[in-house]
Amino acid sequence: KQACQMLECKVLDLGSDPNASAVLAKALAHAPRAEQVRLARAITMEQGLLVSMSRSRHGHVAAQLVLEVLAGEDLQRAVGQIHGHESSLRATRYGRMVVKSMPEAD
Numbered sequence: 386k387q388a389c390q391m392l393e394c395k396v397l398d399l400g401s402d403p404n405a406s407a408v409l410a411k412a413l414a415h416a417p418r419a420e421q422v423r424l425a426r427a428i429t430m431e432q433g434l435l436v437s438m439s440r441s442r443h444g445h446v447a448a449q450l451v452l453e454v455l456a457g458e459d460l461q462r463a464v465g466q467i468h469g470h471e472s473s474l475r476a477t478r479y480g481r482m483v484v485k486s487m488p489e490a491d
Contacts, residue, residue: 388412389420396427400434406444413450422459425451429463436470445479449486464488 392399392412399405409428413421428435428451435451438444448467455463464487467474474480 389416389424393424393427396424397431397434400428400431400438400444400447403441404443406438406441406447409438410443410447410450413447413454418454421450421454425454425463426459429455429459429466435463435466436474439467439470439474439483440477440480442479445483448483452483452486452488460488 389412392409396409399409409424412424416424428438428447435448439448451463452460452467467483467487471484474484
C-alpha cells in the first residue's frame with residue numbers, strides 16, 4: 386500500500402519516463418484492487434499522461450491496464466482521452482495496441 390502511495394505521488398515523473406512506466410504497469414497488474422484504481426485515476430488526472438504513455442514500449446502496457454482497471458465515469462474519462470488522440474495513436478505501433486484495447490461503447 387505504501388509503495389502504491391509513493392507511485393501515486395510520482396505518477397507524472399514515472400509515466401513520463403519510457404522505462405519507469407514499466408513500474409506503473411507492474412503496480413497496476415499486481416497491487417490490491419483499490420490501489421490499482423487509485424493509481425489508474427492518478428494517471429488519468431495528469432493532463433496528456435495517458436496518451437503519452439500509450440505511445441511507449443512500456444507505457445502502453447500501463448495504459449491498457451488503466452483501461453482494464455477503471456469503470457464508470459473514470460473509465461469514460463480515460464477512453465475520452467484516448468479517443469481524442471486516436472488518429473495520432475493509430476500512427477504508432479504501441480498506440481494502436483491501446484486503441485484496440487479500448488472497451489466498446491455501450
